[in-house]
Amino acid sequence: MIEAEERAQMSEAVRGALAGAVANGDDVDATLAKLDWLEMLRDEPDDAIGIVFGALGRTNAAATALDDVLAAALGHEPRPDLAVLLPPFAAWAAPGRVAGGELRAEGLATARAAGAHEWWVVCETDAGPRATLVPAAAAEIRRVDGVDPGGGLHSVRIQADAPDLVPADWTAALGRGRRAVAHQIEGGCRTLLELARSHTLEREQFGGPIARFQAVRHKLAEALVATEALEAALDAARQDPGPETAALAKAVAGRSQRTVARHAQQVLAGIGFTIEHALHRYLKRTMALEGLLGSADAIALDVGRRLLAERRVPTLIEL
């Protein structure tokens, strides 16, 4: 694991590079490649995910790095023309099914969908998760504008004959992917909060900045509490990696996103309701991310079912 100080420096460098790419309209994946993203991912995956996805969230840069995270976690060499099929919105089960020697899959994908030559598709089978590599021709893709046209999401339907199935650690891939998305949401929350904070210090009403008013201050305080809770959950998921901590971190991300977005939008008031202010981009991006690899509500429900079924509440992390 990289030391905290070095990690902070790297975060700042990556954030600066991505902010530059966004400002100049450069290709974000190309910028990440210049930053040796794939080498970072190979050498220090946990730190690489935290640094890069946190920076993507902070800057609202749209990349396809999630495909690399999932491919690597599934044990395959990531490459720019290799996409990994994501489950449908809010869900997380492996997106493929095999019946009678035929593969059918439905789900989401990053912007890599448009240029991929091949897809890894993980299927739920009676023998556990199995993956298969299918050619781009088997994938019917449709760009999804939705709430966040800049996010690059695609909806994908795949149909292929007699796939060659290999064992796949979907649990590991899901954990890594969830942490990546949660880091991106955390970065988005940080920027949402900063946009709101600076607005309350600049916006004057009743003879001074609105940051003077306790009602406004307490909303921002709530937003900071939610963001810090998320960061703590992500740190715990890095220090105690496992499917449970990753799931919880992803769910905390969704909860925190809702809290931060609500308060940030409220204090940004009229200007925040327009596209003349940057708020809407972060708001919409984090809304879309909330549903990737499981929404907060769906994960909480799933976790609650397990606690009740086992009648046991594990503490998961120790001092």
Next chain:
Amino acid sequence: MSSTPSSEAGSHLPEPSAPLAEYRARLHAWLDAQHEALAPRYEPPGTLDDHVAQMQRVKSLLHEGGWMQYGWPERVGGRGGSPMLRTELGAALAARDLADPGLFSLVEVLAPSLIDFASPELAAQAVPRLLSGEELWCQGFSEPDSGSDLASLRCRATPRGGDPATAREWVIRGQKVWTSLAQYSQRCVLLTRTGSAESRHRGITAFFVDMDTPGVTVRPIEMINGEQEFAEVFFDDAVVPADRMLGSPGGGWAVAMSILPYERSSCFWQRIAFLYGRLQRLVEVAPDDERAAETVGQAYLELFALRARSRATQHRLAATGTIGAETSIDKVLVATTEQTVFDAVRRLLPGTVELDDGAAGERWRNEYLYSRAATIYGGTGEVQRNIIARRLLGLGDEA
């Protein structure tokens, strides 16, 4: 007073420098072995008298076994080592329901005042009595007109003879309130006004006062949950020797502030262990349906984030020796999560908190009602958010 554990007790004891995981494992093994001796003697749910007696009995057994001394300095009879060892102990007791975490963790906000601010002789004499369960102490901070605004406190201490530098005794007059366990306590860590009425935090002086001093009167107050955990304490010209002063004249604010790191680290971790224990109990008795799953799942998320945050705080304290305004975030999280857990109880066990006169119902009701105070004691939720806004978000002055 045993300052070091007896040799027969020592064989199972880990080194204070042992890794935390090893200490934890050895501690739990010992607690397992002593299960019978440590188990509560009262019929559940028990009264406050029962809970206090249980806590003191457990402390005494832990002290005899050598565990109570971990994490405290050797000069006050401790074994040394990281304060996190104390935190582990308190959390283990809370998780096993052996001692009320709110009562047990009072040690964390009392002993440090003596260790850091009493004369070495006084600290060495007094602290072992607290750790061994021989004595209980209380904390006389809040007053009827000084709640959130502690620096406005008015309980007056006057040097006999008029000169603070040479006075051998101080005379105390005034009132404290919300003093937990005052009616059980032998001593009180007391904040008094020694400067002018307007001197705020600069004119406060701390004393270590014997509760049997003539002129000290305790009137317990019944709380919303039916217990008398806290009290009013009246000081009518109670005389305290000058060598019982903690810190210097006018240095009482530092005494009050010095306990904050422990209150916000160790005490919270113990509270969190208690909350996991109660959520555990809830999932044992809750219906196995969708609504319960959703409610329990949401509470579990909050608990996980809180535990993660609190762990990071303890490690930062251990690494840097200090924590500050950022712990207002921990305070907001621990308070809101406690209320979430007991809201879940009401939601999933309808009628239990409201109507059940059995032992389990009484306990849930007591804890539910107590949880409403979580956003009030130790600095209200509003004060915490004010601190977060000013100190952490840099929002400047309020209107």
